[in-house]
Amino acid sequence: MAKIQKVAELAGVSTATVSRALAGKASVSPATRARVEQAAKELGYVVSASASSLASGRTRxxxxxxxxxxxxxxxxxxxxxxxxxxxxxxxxxxxxxxxxxxxxxxxxxxxxxxxxxxxxxxxxxxxxxxxxxxxxxxxxxxxxxxxxxxxxxxxxxxxxxxxxxxDDKAIATLATEHLLSLGHRDIAHIAGDPDFELDFHLPATRRAGYEDALRGAGIEPEPLLVRSADFTIAGGYDATLQLLGDPRVHPTAIFAASDEMAIGAMLAARDLGRDVPGDLSIVGIDGHDLGGFFGLTTVDQFPxxxxxxxxxxxxxxxDGEHEEPSNEELPYELVVRKSTSKPRATSKP
Amino acid sequence: MAKIQKVAELAGVSTATVSRALAGKASVSPATRARVEQAAKELGYVVSASASSLASGRTRxxxxxxxxxxxxxxxxxxxxxxxxxxxxxxxxxxxxxxxxxxxxxxxxxxxxxxxxxxxxxxxxxxxxxxxxxxxxxxxxxxxxxxxxxxxxxxxxxxxxxxxxxxDDKAIATLATEHLLSLGHRDIAHIAGDPDFELDFHLPATRRAGYEDALRGAGIEPEPLLVRSADFTIAGGYDATLQLLGDPRVHPTAIFAASDEMAIGAMLAARDLGRDVPGDLSIVGIDGHDLGGFFGLTTVDQFPxxxxxxxxxxxxxxxDGEHEEPSNEELPYELVVRKSTSKPRATSKP
DNA sequence: CTGAAAGCGCTTACAG
DNA sequence: CTGAAAGCGCTTACAG
Missing domain, CATH: 3.40.50.2300 (Response regulator)
Structure with a gap:
C-alpha cells in the first residue's frame, strides 16, 4: 500500500501537488496531472480514507x-x-x-x-x-x-x-378512486398497523386518503370495512379472511396499504373461492417486485x-448548496394490472 | 463536538490518559478512569473515527x-x-x-x-x-x-x-431424501440458473446433491426432470408449468433449489389444479420468511x-487470532411443513 | 501552477 | 499508573 510520498517521488513533484492532482483541483497543469495520475496508477496508490478525512474534514x-x-x-x-x-x-x-x-x-x-x-x-x-x-x-x-x-x-x-x-394521502386517494371509478361502492381497507412502523403516522395518513376518496364520492366510510395488519403477506391474508367472513359487510373491493398485504388478500380471496377481480378487486401500494407476477394493480412509489x-x-x-428544510414530492404512478375490474354485480344482500 | 483536549482538561489528566481510559486499556487507575468517563459524558465526547484510525491503524x-x-x-x-x-x-x-x-x-x-x-x-x-x-x-x-x-x-x-x-450438496441430498423417504420416485428438480448467481457453482452443487440422493436410492437421474430458473417465484412458477406440462415425465414431487422457486412451484401447481401435497410434494431450500405462510417444507440454512x-x-x-483458511460448516435443518407427503398413487401411465 | 510547512485529532512507544 | 512527544498520512492556507 503505497503512500502519497512514493507517488510524489515517482512523479517528481511535492505531496501537495499529488494531493491536488488526485483530488481533481483545477490548479494543476495538465502535464503534471498526467504524470501524477500515471505514477499513482503504477503504484496502485489510493488515498487513505482516514488520513484524508482527518486533514480535510470530509469523509466521502x-x-x-x-x-x-x-x-x-x-x-x-x-x-x-x-x-x-x-x-x-x-x-x-x-x-x-x-x-x-x-x-x-x-x-x-x-x-x-x-x-x-x-x-x-x-x-x-x-x-x-x-x-x-x-x-x-x-x-x-x-x-x-x-x-x-x-x-x-x-x-x-x-x-x-x-x-x-x-404524497401518501394522495396515493391512497388515487388507489381508492381507481376502485370507485370502476363502480365499486363497498370498498374495504387493510390499513397498516402503526405498531409495526417506525413512522407511525403512515397508516393513519393512508387511511385518511381512503376516507377522503370515499367521501368525495358521497360514501360515508364504514369502520367495519377497515382492518389493520402488519404489512406482510400473512397479515393481509388474515385481514382478508376477517373482512370476507364478517356477515355485516360485503366489500367488492379491497385497498391494501401495501403490496404485500394486497398479495395476501389475493391469496385469501382465492382460498375462499372468490374470483379476483370478478368477485373482488384488489389494489395495493408500493410497486413490489412480485406485483407483476401476481397481476396486482398498485400505486408504484418507486423506492x-x-x-x-x-x-x-x-x-x-x-457541494455547498443549502437545501431548505422543505419537502420534495416524489413521483408515484397507478399501475393497473389484472386484480381490479368492475364489480360483477352489487353484492349487497 | 468536543475534542479529546477538552476532556483531558475537565478530567485533569493528559490526552494520553483520556485515550487510554476511553479505549478501556487496563493500565488506567479506576479513579482516573471514572473521572475521564464522567468528563467525556458531560461533554458528549466521542472519539473521532478518522483521527483514531489514522493514529492506530484500526477503523472499527x-x-x-x-x-x-x-x-x-x-x-x-x-x-x-x-x-x-x-x-x-x-x-x-x-x-x-x-x-x-x-x-x-x-x-x-x-x-x-x-x-x-x-x-x-x-x-x-x-x-x-x-x-x-x-x-x-x-x-x-x-x-x-x-x-x-x-x-x-x-x-x-x-x-x-x-x-x-x-454444505450445499448435503442440503440438496437431504431435501431429496426427504422426498424419497416419503415414497417418491419421480422427483423433479428446479435448479438455479448459474447466470443469475455470482457464485456460479451453487446450482451445479445442489443438482449434484439431488442426483446423489437419487442414485443412492437406485434411481437413475432423468434430465427431463430438471429445469432451471432464476431463483424467483416467477421463475419457479414457469419451470413448474413446463415440468407438469411435459408429457414425457410425471413427477410426483419437486425439489426446488430455493424457497422462492418452491413457492412459485406451489402456486403453479395450484393454478393447474394439482393438489399440494396430494398430487405433488414440494420442498425448497432457504428458510424464507414466507415459508411458514405457505406451509412450505424446506431446509433452513439460517442466513x-x-x-x-x-x-x-x-x-x-x-483480535489477533489467526484463522486458518479452511471452511467452517454452518448449520442447516429440515423443516417439514405441509407441502410434502406420500405420493397419492403412482402417477406413471 | 507549485512547494514548504502547519495542522487535522487522535494513539502509543518511551520514560518515569 | 501517567505524561510529553512523536507520528499516523493526508490537505490546505500561504507564499511565491
Whole structure:
C-alpha cells in the first residue's frame, strides 16, 4: 500500500501537488496531472480514507439509517442509494434501528437506539445522513441536528430537515378512486398497523386518503370495512379472511396499504373461492417486485428512486448548496394490472 | 463536538490518559478512569473515527460485499452481520456487486466491479471484509489478498480465505431424501440458473446433491426432470408449468433449489389444479420468511446466523487470532411443513 | 501552477 | 499508573 510520498517521488513533484492532482483541483497543469495520475496508477496508490478525512474534514461516506433490513421497501431504497453513492465515489455505512420500538418510548428504553444517536452517529465517520421512514423524539432530533451535518429524510416527517416523500394521502386517494371509478361502492381497507412502523403516522395518513376518496364520492366510510395488519403477506391474508367472513359487510373491493398485504388478500380471496377481480378487486401500494407476477394493480412509489433522490439531495448539500428544510414530492404512478375490474354485480344482500 | 483536549482538561489528566481510559486499556487507575468517563459524558465526547484510525491503524469498521441488495437471502445475511457488528461497536460499510456479471468475464468488462477492487476497497476504510457468495477471478483475489486484511467468505469458495458455508450438496441430498423417504420416485428438480448467481457453482452443487440422493436410492437421474430458473417465484412458477406440462415425465414431487422457486412451484401447481401435497410434494431450500405462510417444507440454512458467524470470525481475527483458511460448516435443518407427503398413487401411465 | 510547512485529532512507544 | 512527544498520512492556507 503505497503512500502519497512514493507517488510524489515517482512523479517528481511535492505531496501537495499529488494531493491536488488526485483530488481533481483545477490548479494543476495538465502535464503534471498526467504524470501524477500515471505514477499513482503504477503504484496502485489510493488515498487513505482516514488520513484524508482527518486533514480535510470530509469523509466521502454517507450514513443511512433504516428501520429494518428485511423488508422489500427498505432494501429497494437502500439499493437505489447505494448505487448512486457508489457512482459518486462515496461509501455507504449502514445503520439500523429495530422497528417496533416507537420513538415515543423513553429514549433509554431501547439501548441500541440510544447508542446509535449517542455513539455511532457521533464518530464523524460520515459527511451526511439519510434517514428512512424515521420518526424521532425531540432528544434524538436535537442529537441529529447537533451533528451539524446535512440530513435528509425519506418519508417520515423530520422537523427542520429537508425531506423527500411521496404524497401518501394522495396515493391512497388515487388507489381508492381507481376502485370507485370502476363502480365499486363497498370498498374495504387493510390499513397498516402503526405498531409495526417506525413512522407511525403512515397508516393513519393512508387511511385518511381512503376516507377522503370515499367521501368525495358521497360514501360515508364504514369502520367495519377497515382492518389493520402488519404489512406482510400473512397479515393481509388474515385481514382478508376477517373482512370476507364478517356477515355485516360485503366489500367488492379491497385497498391494501401495501403490496404485500394486497398479495395476501389475493391469496385469501382465492382460498375462499372468490374470483379476483370478478368477485373482488384488489389494489395495493408500493410497486413490489412480485406485483407483476401476481397481476396486482398498485400505486408504484418507486423506492429505488427515493433512495437515489435522497443521495442526490445530500450530495448537493455537501457541494455547498443549502437545501431548505422543505419537502420534495416524489413521483408515484397507478399501475393497473389484472386484480381490479368492475364489480360483477352489487353484492349487497 | 468536543475534542479529546477538552476532556483531558475537565478530567485533569493528559490526552494520553483520556485515550487510554476511553479505549478501556487496563493500565488506567479506576479513579482516573471514572473521572475521564464522567468528563467525556458531560461533554458528549466521542472519539473521532478518522483521527483514531489514522493514529492506530484500526477503523472499527467492517466492509461487506454482497452480490445483490434486493434478495431475501442476502438481506438476511446482512441483517445478522449488522446486528453483530453493531453490538461490538463496529460500523458496517456496504459494498455491492451487480449480479449477473460473472467473475469469468474480463476484469474490466464491468467497470463498477473493477472500481470496487481498485478503488473502494483500497481506501483503508475497513479493518476487514466479508464476502458473501462471491467467486472472484485471480486478479480480484490477488487484489483482495493485497489488502492485507482479514477476509472471510460466506458461501462462495475463496482460495486462501477462511470460509463459512452450509454444505450445499448435503442440503440438496437431504431435501431429496426427504422426498424419497416419503415414497417418491419421480422427483423433479428446479435448479438455479448459474447466470443469475455470482457464485456460479451453487446450482451445479445442489443438482449434484439431488442426483446423489437419487442414485443412492437406485434411481437413475432423468434430465427431463430438471429445469432451471432464476431463483424467483416467477421463475419457479414457469419451470413448474413446463415440468407438469411435459408429457414425457410425471413427477410426483419437486425439489426446488430455493424457497422462492418452491413457492412459485406451489402456486403453479395450484393454478393447474394439482393438489399440494396430494398430487405433488414440494420442498425448497432457504428458510424464507414466507415459508411458514405457505406451509412450505424446506431446509433452513439460517442466513442471519451466517451473517453473525462471519462477523464473529472476522472480529476474532482482528483480535489477533489467526484463522486458518479452511471452511467452517454452518448449520442447516429440515423443516417439514405441509407441502410434502406420500405420493397419492403412482402417477406413471 | 507549485512547494514548504502547519495542522487535522487522535494513539502509543518511551520514560518515569 | 501517567505524561510529553512523536507520528499516523493526508490537505490546505500561504507564499511565491
Amino acid at each position: 461516506n454517507v450514513g443511512i439509517v433504516t428501520p429494518q433490513l428485511s423488508s422489500w421497501f427498505y432494501m429497494s431504497v437502500l439499493d437505489g442509494a447505494q448505487r448512486t453513492l457508489s457512482d459518486a465515489g462515496y461509501d455507504l455505512t449502514l445503520y439500523h434501528l429495530d422497528a417496533n420500538i416507537g420513538a415515543d418510548l423513553p429514549a433509554d428504553a431501547n439501548p441500541r437506539r440510544r447508542r446509535l444517536f449517542d455513539e455511532f452517529l457521533r464518530r464523524k465517520r460520515v459527511d451526511a445522513l439519510i434517514a428512512v421512514s424515521l420518526e424521532l423524539n425531540s432528544a434524538e432530533l436535537a442529537s441529529m441536528h447537533g451533528l451539524n451535518k446535512p440530513v435528509v429524510g425519506i418519508g417520515g416527517p423530520l422537523p427542520g430537515v429537508p425531506t423527500l416523500s411521496v 429505488q428512486i427515493q433512495g437515489r433522490r435522497a443521495v442526490e439531495t445530500v450530495l448537493h448539500e455537501l | 469498521n467492517v466492509g461487506i460485499v454482497t452480490p445483490q441488495l434486493s434478495s431475501w437471502f442476502y438481506m438476511s445475511v446482512l441483517d445478522g452481520a449488522q446486528r453483530t457488528l453493531s453490538d461490538a461497536g463496529y460500523d458496517l460499510t456496504l459494498y455491492h456487486l451487480d449480479a449477473n456479471i460473472g467473475a469469468d468475464l474480463p476484469a474490466d468488462a464491468n467497470p463498477r466491479r473493477r472500481r470496487l477492487f481498485d478503488e473502494f476497497l483500497r481506501r483503508k476504510r475497513v479493518d476487514a471484509l466479508i464476502a458473501v457468495s462471491l467467486e472472484l477471478n485471480s486478479a480480484e483475489l490477488a487484489s483482495m489478498h493485497g489488502l492485507n486484511k482479514p477476509v472471510v467468505g460466506i458461501g462462495g469458495p475463496l482460495p486462501g480465505v477462511p470460509t463459512l458455508s452450509v 442471519q446466523i451466517q451473517g453473525r458467524r462471519a462477523v464473529e470470525t472476522v472480529l476474532h481475527e482482528l
